[in-house]
Structures are given as structure tokens and as C-alpha cells.
Amino acid sequence: MVDFLTPSRRGVLKGGAAVGAGLAMPTIFSSQAWSAEYLNKPTGDTVTFGFNVPQTGAYADEGADELRAYQLAVKHLNGEGDGGMLNTMKPLVLSGNGVLGKKVSFVTGDTQTKSDAARASAKRMIEKDGALMITGGSSSGVAIAVQSLCQEAGVIFMAGLTHSNDTTGKDKRRNGFRHFFNAYMSGAALAPVLKSNYGADRKAYHLTADYTWGWTQEESIKNSTEALGWETVNAVRTPLGAGDFSQYITPVLNSGADVLILNHYGKDMVNSLTQAVQFGLRDKQVNGKDFAIVVPLYSRLMAQGAGENVKGIFGSTNWHWSLQDEGSKAFVKSFGAEYGFPPSQAAHTCYVQALLYADACERAGTFMPCGVVDALEDHEFDGMGNGPTLYRGADHQCFKKVLVVKGNENPSSQFDLLEVVQEVPAEQVTYDPAIFGGELGECNNGA
Amino acid sequence: MTTNTRETPQGDMVRFGLFTVVILAMPIWLMPFGAAYPDLMQKFAIYGLFAIGFNILFGLTGYLSFGHAAFLGVGSYTAVWSFKLLGMNPIPALLLAVVMSGAFAWLIGFISLRRTGIYFSILTLAFAQMSYNLAYSVLTPITNGETGLRVLNSDPRVLDHMMGAGEVDGPLVTNLFGMEMSGLPGFYFCAVWLLIGMYISFRIFRSPFGLMLRAIKTNQTRLNYTGISTRPYAQTAFVISGMYAGLAGALLCVTDPLAGAERMQWTASGEVVLMTILGGAGTLLGPMLGAGIIKYSENIFSAFNEQALHEIFAFLPDGIEAAVVSVAGLFVGEGWHLTLGLLFMLIVIFLPGGVIEGGQRISAAVTRLRGGGSGGSSTQPQPAE
Numbered sequence: 001m002v003d004f005l006t007p008s009r010r011g012v013l014k015g016g017a018a019v020g021a022g023l024a025m026p027t028i029f030s031s032q033a034w035s036a037e038y039l040n041k042p043t044g045d046t047v048t049f050g051f052n053v054p055q056t057g058a059y060a061d062e063g064a065d066e067l068r069a070y071q072l073a074v075k076h077l078n079g080e081g082d083g084g085m086l087n088t089m090k091p092l093v094l095s096g097n098g099v100l101g102k103k104v105s106f107v108t109g110d111t112q113t114k115s116d117a118a119r120a121s122a123k124r125m126i127e128k129d130g131a132l133m134i135t136g137g138s139s140s141g142v143a144i145a146v147q148s149l150c151q152e153a154g155v156i157f158m159a160g161l162t163h164s165n166d167t168t169g170k171d172k173r174r175n176g177f178r179h180f181f182n183a184y185m186s187g188a189a190l191a192p193v194l195k196s197n198y199g200a201d202r203k204a205y206h207l208t209a210d211y212t213w214g215w216t217q218e219e220s221i222k223n224s225t226e227a228l229g230w231e232t233v234n235a236v237r238t239p240l241g242a243g244d245f246s247q248y249i250t251p252v253l254n255s256g257a258d259v260l261i262l263n264h265y266g267k268d269m270v271n272s273l274t275q276a277v278q279f280g281l282r283d284k285q286v287n288g289k290d291f292a293i294v295v296p297l298y299s300r301l302m303a304q305g306a307g308e309n310v311k312g313i314f315g316s317t318n319w320h321w322s323l324q325d326e327g328s329k330a331f332v333k334s335f336g337a338e339y340g341f342p343p344s345q346a347a348h349t350c351y352v353q354a355l356l357y358a359d360a361c362e363r364a365g366t367f368m369p370c371g372v373v374d375a376l377e378d379h380e381f382d383g384m385g386n387g388p389t390l391y392r393g394a395d396h397q398c399f400k401k402v403l404v405v406k407g408n409e410n411p412s413s414q415f416d417l418l419e420v421v422q423e424v425p426a427e428q429v430t431y432d433p434a435i436f437g438g439e440l441g442e443c444n445n446g447a
Numbered sequence: 448m449t450t451n452t453r454e455t456p457q458g459d460m461v462r463f464g465l466f467t468v469v470i471l472a473m474p475i476w477l478m479p480f481g482a483a484y485p486d487l488m489q490k491f492a493i494y495g496l497f498a499i500g501f502n503i504l505f506g507l508t509g510y511l512s513f514g515h516a517a518f519l520g521v522g523s524y525t526a527v528w529s530f531k532l533l534g535m536n537p538i539p540a541l542l543l544a545v546v547m548s549g550a551f552a553w554l555i556g557f558i559s560l561r562r563t564g565i566y567f568s569i570l571t572l573a574f575a576q577m578s579y580n581l582a583y584s585v586l587t588p589i590t591n592g593e594t595g596l597r598v599l600n601s602d603p604r605v606l607d608h609m610m611g612a613g614e615v616d617g618p619l620v621t622n623l624f625g626m627e628m629s630g631l632p633g634f635y636f637c638a639v640w641l642l643i644g645m646y647i648s649f650r651i652f653r654s655p656f657g658l659m660l661r662a663i664k665t666n667q668t669r670l671n672y673t674g675i676s677t678r679p680y681a682q683t684a685f686v687i688s689g690m691y692a693g694l695a696g697a698l699l700c701v702t703d704p705l706a707g708a709e710r711m712q713w714t715a716s717g718e719v720v721l722m723t724i725l726g727g728a729g730t731l732l733g734p735m736l737g738a739g740i741i742k743y744s745e746n747i748f749s750a751f752n753e754q755a756l757h758e759i760f761a762f763l764p765d766g767i768e769a770a771v772v773s774v775a776g777l778f779v780g781e782g783w784h785l786t787l788g789l790l791f792m793l794i795v796i797f798l799p800g801g802v803i804e805g806g807q808r809i810s811a812a813v814t815r816l817r818g819g820g821s822g823g824s825s826t827q828p829q830p831a832e
Contacts, residue, residue: 055749055780055781056781060781106754107750107752108750108752108780109749109750110749110780110781114707114709115594115595115705115707115709116699116705116707116709116710117709119703119705120486120490120746121746121749121750123484123485123486123703124484124486124487124746124750127484127485127486127630128481128482128484128487129750141593141594141595144594145595145597145705145707148597149703152620152629210583210584210587210592210593211592211593211594212593212594237584239580239583239584240583240593439600
């Protein structure tokens with residue numbers, strides 16, 4: 001104990017010097033890190049994009065397709081391959097030699113569809129790999145979490161597949177942009193089609209995934225169907241990834257409802273729809289009408305999972321590979337040549353986002369986030385598969401055509417599962433940015 | 448453990464001093480490994496703390512808790528609520544988180560510790576899954592469900608407003624009297640708590656209380672026959688390790704003010720068990736090492752993609768390169784779990800005492816080589832207990 005209380009002078013000096021050196025070290029790093037005019041300013045001949053997608057978990061299928069699209073986008077930006085949508089995009093300043101003369105490189109990460117993991121992975125890309133822009137995500141919860149991280153860190157976030165109104169509503173950020181459509185647009189586009197097919201006198205029952213996306217979609221669909229004259233009998237929240245939905249579907253049979261609206265996505269939608277069909281809901285007659293099921297947000301990957309059960313079921317999507325405009329055809333062609341099958345809507349939105357970011361940098365003449373924000377706000381473009389599109393400056397949301405689709409009754413191939421019923425023009429789904437609240441705040445350069 | 452009788456206070460001080468230097472110098476020596484960026488170093492420190500606390504329960508008493516992530520989650524939610532209601536200063540958040548998770552651990556420990564062995568593990572697992580499901584759906588008003596709990600500009604933050612720092616233009620970041628707790632300052636803040644936690648763990652290991660906990664692991668029945676009630680000791684160890692977990696959870700929120708329910712999932716509970724066993728259960732430094740290894744592979748291996756592999760193996764001839772890359776590709780990227788699983792298997796089979804045992808074997812071999820045959824017998828690893 002005596003030795004313990006009276007350490008030798010040499011020991012104290014040694015220990016003190018070591019601790020001092022350790023404590024002084026961070027100042028060396030921080031002084032370098034914060035001296036640039038913006039965070040991660042590229043100094044070499046490459047610029048790094050961060051592709052943060054779910055590689056494991058419930059949305060892994062979408063994530064894999066997103067990653068394929070990003071790799072294709074990088075190829076096209078660097079002038080390899082056939083150029084894809086770079087041939088159809090208007091206006092266009094990119095010339096296929098990278099961005100601002102720098103070759104595009106990328107890093108990837110796994111979000112695991114968890115906010116924690118997604119943020120850790122995005123932080124790694126920003127802090128270690130020097131990524132200037134983070135893009136991806138296949139869940140609104142993750143997108144919102146990563147978007148606010150990018151705002152705090154001072155890089156640009158180009159949202160991938162996220163459909164919640166909150167992403168560019170309540171939780172919008174100046175550094176974040178979304179090309180994908182949202183729940184409000186789904187409701188506005190679907191309502192007239194539902195009215196013409198099912199009439200104005202219906203009783204709807206909602207099953208809703210219990211998180212930000214489900215909540216906003218339920219609200220939007222409720223609002224637009226109630227405006228038609230429909231009545232909402234009940235809205236039940238189901239936990240994400242429940243697997244077995246039978247306990248939620250049984251009460252529907254006795255509720256007096258004649259329409260079931262499934263606010264589910266990914267594997268949840270595959271399971272709930274399959275079970276609803278197995279319970280014989282679609283063969284029933286309620287209130288003298290045929291019972292109907294509606295899936296407001298559809299994707300081809302989900303339709304593939306649900307198989308036969310999707311036939312004749314209405315929903316909406318952002319994009320579909322069977323569209324015949326120049327941009328879609330060019331993208332489907334180069335994606336198909338590369339991977340051997342058509343791209344999903346997730347792949348499309350991610351590909352477009354990567355190109356739009358690169359184009360905005362080129363137009364702004366800098367990678368500085370605030371410059372890119374200025375270049376993207378109120379930017380109008382065409383030839384990207386959705387017709388003339390506006391990146392609205394007030395909430396960083398794209399306004400473009402929305403597709404109303406129906407499960408194909410006679411599919412000609414395993415990819416031909418959805419049939420486009422109507423291309424709803426952008427005016428019909430445009431709304432006042434004030435209705436969702438939220439503040440964009442100031443743009444952040446991170447330095 | 449037979450080694451503890453040989454430990455001297457000076458030996459411990461030297462070891463703790465070395466540990467301090469190694470931790471504080473992380474930004475330097477992690478550079479060549481590509482891990483010297485703040486977020487990962489923060490994770491090292493935080494999960495190291497979590498594992499050290501878990502080791503006080505599992506390493507000393509042998510009670511295998513499969514629900515420690517619940518305390519991590521309770522600490523996180525408490526910390527974020529403290530940010531929301533009181534302000535962005537991390538100190539009250541940490542204190543509240545430790546108190547809350549301690550109370551929660553007392554409650555769960557009070558019930559679970561009535562059983563031992565596998566029954567205890569299952570009970571703790573059940574409690575943790577219950578907490579997870581509560582946080583995920585039932586308690587959505589408190590936890591904000593899947594979306595996760597965040598600090599908003601409209602929150603009360605009473606202390607901040609009292610000090611006139613209530614209105615913030617930019618993002619809300621925790622700050623310790625004006626110092627922002629992100630990046631390297633955030634890491635050093637976590638590192639200081641890790642060192643405090645490590646020091647307490649040193650003291651517990653060397654104390655009579657620690658000896659009693661080891662006795663519980665060795666033969667609880669015999670202790671009971673000699674008239675000693677072991678429950679209070681096990682209960683105390685459980686609460687202490689719960690408090691460590693709560694502190695770690697709060698630190699996660701200090702460096703990144705967001706709490707999500709997935710932090711409480713059973714996979715997170717399993718992860719801390721892996722960390723402790725990988726590094727060496729019952730040793731002082733092992734859990735910290737294990738936490739480092741797991742977090743490193745999670746963040747670095749998962750980021751390797753085919754492009755990176757092609758760069759690494761570019762020196763090989765084309766045909767062989769493609770084959771090597773396709774095989775190696777299985778173990779990185781989304782396949783990093785496979786790498787971790789293999790590593791875990793190898794360690795458990797060949798080094799049951801974890802990485803620490805590997806280190807001891809190497810150093811024993813080195814001494815044997817240096818000192819010749821004479822000292823051989825004394826450095827032979829001895830059977831535990």
C-alpha cells in the first residue's frame with residue numbers, strides 16, 4: 001500500500017508525459033479537419049459518393065436493387081457503358097468525364113433498416129471515407145434519421161426510397177432532397193381511380209405499419225377517400241415485421257367494411273395481402289358489393305413476392321419499367337444489359353438522384369453543399385422517366401407524374417406483374433408545402 | 448481465476464496507466480487500421496464500457512444475462528428525455544440514465560435472480576424482449592416507436608432556456624458547458640467515462656466483494672450451506688452492471704441524440720455476450736478487446752465491396768483474381784456476420800479464455816524461450832479453479 005500511495009518521481013513524469021501527448025493529439029487532427037471551406041472538399045482527382053442501403057433485413061431486396069442502380073449511375077457519370085439517362089436528361093451539363101473533372105468513386109454501407117446502424121454507417125462514410133453526398137435508404141424512419149445526420153454534419157443527403165410525408169414535410173432539412181413521391185400524392189392520385197372502380201359509397205378498414213411512413217400514409221389515404229364520400233370504419237396499427245397478420249385480418253370480416261386498405265410495404269405487405277386473400281376476403285360480398293383490397297404503395301419486388309394474390313389490386317408507384325418515354329427506355333436498356341432484368345422503382349429513383357446530384361454540382365461549379373442546394377432548389381428537368389419535373393425549393397420535394405397501377409391479370413413474364421392504369425399529371429398531386437409544417441432551416445457546409 | 452492472488456497494487460496501477468495511455472492515444476495508433484475516425488472510436492469506448500459492466504456480472508458471478516440490451520435502451524431513452532426536458536448538457540442525462548437503469552436492473556434482477564443457469568438467462572431474455580416490444584409499439588408516446596426518439600427545437604429544455612441558450616439555429620448537439628460533444632471531443636468525453644468505469648471495475652475485481660462474486664461462480668451451493676446468503680451479492684452485481692449498460696446507452700445518445708427501439712433487441716443483448724466471451728470473460732481487459740474487435744468488423748468489413756476487393760487483389764493474374772474476389776466477397780460486405788461467426792468459433796474452440804488467453808500463451812512462450820528450461824514449470828498455464 002505504501003508503494004501505491006508514494007509513486008516514484010520517474011513514474012509520475014513518464015505517465016504525465018504520455019497522458020499529455022495523448023490529450024494534445026486531437027488538436028492536430030481537428031485543426032486540419034476544419035480549415036477547409038467545406039467538409040470533405042475533394043483534393044485529389046476523385047469525388048466520393050456514399051451509398052447507404054439496406055443489405056440485410058426486411059428491405060434487403062430493394063437495397064440490392066438500389067446498389068445496382070448506383071453502380072450503374074457511377075459508370076455512366078464516368079463515361080463508361082452506354083450513358084443511360086445521360087442521353088435523355090434535359091437540361092444537361094454533364095459530359096461523361098466525371099463531375100467537375102473529377103472521377104466519381106463510391107463507398108457502400110449497410111443500413112440494416114435500423115436508424116442506429118444507418119447513422120453509424122453514414123458517419124463512417126463522412127468521417128472516414130470523406131463522402132460528400134450520402135444517398136439511399138429504403139425506409140422512411142431511416143431516411144429521416146440519416147437526413148438529419150447529414151444536416152448536422154454538413155453534407156448533402158439525396159433520399160432513396162422513402163414515401164412518408166414527413167421526409168419533406170415535418171422533418172424536412174435544407175441539406176436533404178427527395179425525388180420519390182409521397183403518401184399524400186398516392187392518395188391524391190388513387191382517389192379518382194378508386195371512385196370510378198368502386199363507387200363513392202364505401203366503408204374502408206385500414207391496417208397500418210406502426211411507424212412514420214404508415215402513419216402519414218394512413219392519414220393521406222383517409223383524407224382523400226373521405227373526400228370521395230367513403231367512410232373509415234377503423235384503422236388498426238400493426239407492428240413492423242409482424243409476419244403473422246391473421247389476428248388483425250379476422251376482425252375485418254365482421255366490421256361491416258367492404259374495402260381493406262393495406263398501409264404495408266416490403267415483406268409486411270407480401271404477408272398481409274397473402275393472408276387477406278387466403279382468408280377469402282376478395283370472394284366476399286359485403287353491403288351488396290364485392291369486397292376490395294387496396295395497396296396504396298406498390299412495388300414490382302413486392303408484387304413478385306405476393307405472386308397470384310396481386311391480380312386486380314390497385315395501388316400507386318413512382319415509376320415502372322414498362323413506361324415508353326425516352327428516359328425510361330434508355331435506363332431499362334442499360335440496366336437490363338448490365339444485370340439481365342428490368343430495374344425496380346427503387347433502382348430508378350436512386351439512379352436519378354445520383355445523376356441529379358452530379359448535375360447540380362456541375363451547374364453550381366462546386367461541391368460545396370450550399371452551392372448544390374441552390375442549384376437543386378426550383379430546378380426543372382425532363383427526360384428522367386417521369387416527364388417534366390420540378391424540384392420544389394420550399395420543401396425539396398420533386399413534383400412529377402404519379403402512376404396508378406393494377407396487378408396484372410395476365411402477366412406475360414415474371415417481371416410483367418403491374419399494369420399502368422393511369423399516369424396522373426403533376427398538377428393533380430401538387431399541394432401547398434405549408435400543410436405539413438416543419439422548417440428547412442439553413443444549409444450547412446460543415447465547416 | 449488463479450491469477451488474482453499474484454496481483455499487486457503496483458501491477459494494477461501500471462496496467463491501468465497503460466490502459467489509459469492506449470485509450471487516449473487511440474486516434475494515433477488506430478490510423479493504420481483505418482479506424483481512427485471519431486464515430487468508430489466513440490463506439491469502441493461506449494461498447495467497451497458496456498462489455499466491462501457486463502463482465503462484472505457474467506465474468507465474476509457466472510450469471511449469463513441475455514437481456515442487457517434492455518438497460519442500454521433504458522439509459523438511451525432516459526438520456527434523450529433529459530435532453531428534451533432539461534437541456535443539452537450531458538451530465539444530468541448521464542446521472543438520470545444511470546439511476547433509471549439501476550432501478551430497472553434492480554427490479555428485473557429481483558425477479559430473475561431467483562433462478563440460476565439457463566433459467567436465469569431465459570428470464571432476462573424474456574424481460575428484454577418485453578421491453579423491446581413495449582418500446583416498439585405499446586409505449587410509442589414515450590419512445591416514438593420505430594421512428595426513434597429525437598430532440599426537437601420545440602422541446603422545453605428548461606435549463607437551456609434558463610441559461611439563455613434555448614434558441615438554436617443549427618442542429619441540436621449536446622454540449623458540455625459550450626463544448627460540442629461530437630467528433631473528437633465526443634470521443635474523449637466517452638473515453639473519460641470508460642476510464643472511470645474501468646477503474647471501478649479494477650477495484651471491484653480486487654475487493655472482498657469481488658472475491659465473494661467469484662465464490663458464487665465457483666460453488667454457490669457450498670456458500671449457501673456455510674450460511675451465506677448469496678442473493679444480495681448477485682443482486683448488487685446485477686444492478687452495477689445494469690448501471691454500466693445505462694451509462695453506455697446514455698453515452699450513445701450524447702454523441703448522437705437519437706434513441707431507437709432496435710437498441711433493445713435480443714441481437715444487441717447477444718452482441719455483448721459475444722464481446723465478453725471473444726475477449727475473455729472474467730478478465731479485466733478482455734471485454735474491452737472483444738468490443739473493439741466486434742465493432743471494428745461491423746464497421747470495416749461490412750464496408751468492403753467488390754470494387755475494394757478488386758483493388759486489394761489486383762496483383763494476382765486475372766483469372767485467379769476473379770476467383771479469389773468471389774470467394775472473399777462472401778466474407779465481407781453483407782457477409783461480415785460470417786467472418787465474425789468463424790472468428791468466434793475459432794476462438795471458442797482453440798482459446799476458451801478469449802483473446803486474452805491467446806496473449807497470455809504467447810507471452811508465456813516468449814518467456815520460456817528467453818529464460819530457458821529452468822523457469823518453465825512456473826509459467827505453465829494452470830487449470831482454473
